[in-house]
Amino acid sequence: MAAAFGTLFVVATPLGHLGDLSARVIETLRSVDTVAAEDTRRTIGLLNTIEARPKLLSYHAHSADRRADALLEILLTGRDVALVTDAGTPAISDPGHELVAAARAAGVLVVPIPGPSAVATALSASGLPGDRYLFLGFVPRKGAERRILLERAAGEPWSVVFFEAANRLPALLDDLAAVCGVDRNAVVCRELTKIHEEFRAGSLAELAEHYHAEPARGEVTLVVAGRGGELREGVAEVDPAEVVAAVRAGLASGESRKDLVRMVTTRFGLSRNDAYQLVMGQP
Numbered sequence: 001m002a003a004a005f006g007t008l009f010v011v012a013t014p015l016g017h018l019g020d021l022s023a024r025v026i027e028t029l030r031s032v033d034t035v036a037a038e039d040t041r042r043t044i045g046l047l048n049t050i051e052a053r054p055k056l057l058s059y060h061a062h063s064a065d066r067r068a069d070a071l072l073e074i075l076l077t078g079r080d081v082a083l084v085t086d087a088g089t090p091a092i093s094d095p096g097h098e099l100v101a102a103a104r105a106a107g108v109l110v111v112p113i114p115g116p117s118a119v120a121t122a123l124s125a126s127g128l129p130g131d132r133y134l135f136l137g138f139v140p141r142k143g144a145e146r147r148i149l150l151e152r153a154a155g156e157p158w159s160v161v162f163f164e165a166a167n168r169l170p171a172l173l174d175d176l177a178a179v180c181g182v183d184r185n186a187v188v189c190r191e192l193t194k195i196h197e198e199f200r201a202g203s204l205a206e207l208a209e210h211y212h213a214e215p216a217r218g219e220v221t222l223v224v225a226g227r228g229g230e231l232r233e234g235v236a237e238v239d240p241a242e243v244v245a246a247v248r249a250g251l252a253s254g255e256s257r258k259d260l261v262r263m264v265t266t267r268f269g270l271s272r273n274d275a276y277q278l279v280m281g282q283p
Contacts, residue, residue: 006033006075008094008103009082012089013046015219016194020116023275028113033079036093038073038086061095063103065077068099074109081182089117092119093137093163116271119161122189122221125199132158141168146175148266154179155267160224162261166190167215173208176224180204185225191218243268247282
């Protein structure tokens with residue numbers, strides 16, 4: 001029965017430069033019955049460029065469940081579907097994983113057509129280590145989850161990659177400087193593969209100052225250096241004075257001791273028991 005099903009192709013598309021279109025992507029988009037796109041207005045231009053004429057349906061983060069059901073129905077009746085996002089690889093900080101999961105659960109074959117990824121592209125040209133890294137995508141604009149994720153980035157021994165809207169980049173750099181330290185190195189990767197591609201490296205403080213004065217435009221990927229230090233069993237050595245200073249700064253700003261215990265475990269990698277004793281031992 002599964003042999004009669006269509007195939008769901010997960011298709012990576014160019015970040016900006018159409019020269020990055022592979023022959024396999026072009027062949028796939030020309031052959032499928034339907035393309036499910038995050039933004040049909042952007043995808044139609046790509047399809048016209050390669051003279052592909054599939055049916056085009058919108059599928060994005062706010063699509064109703066019935067849209068996924070409709071796409072699954074297309075697949076179950078033997079027709080192929082290509083899932084694309086605005087740029088880069090679908091389901092990486094973009095919609096799509098729910099459709100992929102539903103297709104797999106229904107016995108539909110899922111085939112990735114690899115290609116551009118902003119994460120790999122930024123890391124490769126950042127000059128920061130890319131052998132191991134943490135990808136946090138878009139972090140919330142405010143609230144506890146944002147704080148927890150930024151504290152996780154501060155304590156990470158490996159490079160950390162973020163996506164951010166250009167108008168919110170200065171605030172992210174400010175917040176990262178507060179938790180990582182103003183001297184932590186980072187690289188802002190902007191408009192990757194496009195005409196105005198830019199890589200600007202510097203400390204978090206330097207980058208924040210620059211982008212407050214000269215606001216960024218376009219798509220932004222931010223790579224932040226790991227916290228460094230000697231590694232022991234995969235965890236950076238912790239300077240006790242740095243931990244105490246962070247706790248005292250938190251207490252002075254009115255943070256609760258409970259939140260500071262969580263901060264210490266997340267940011268510095270201490271056990272919960274050690275973090276509790278350290279925090280409670282501060283005056």
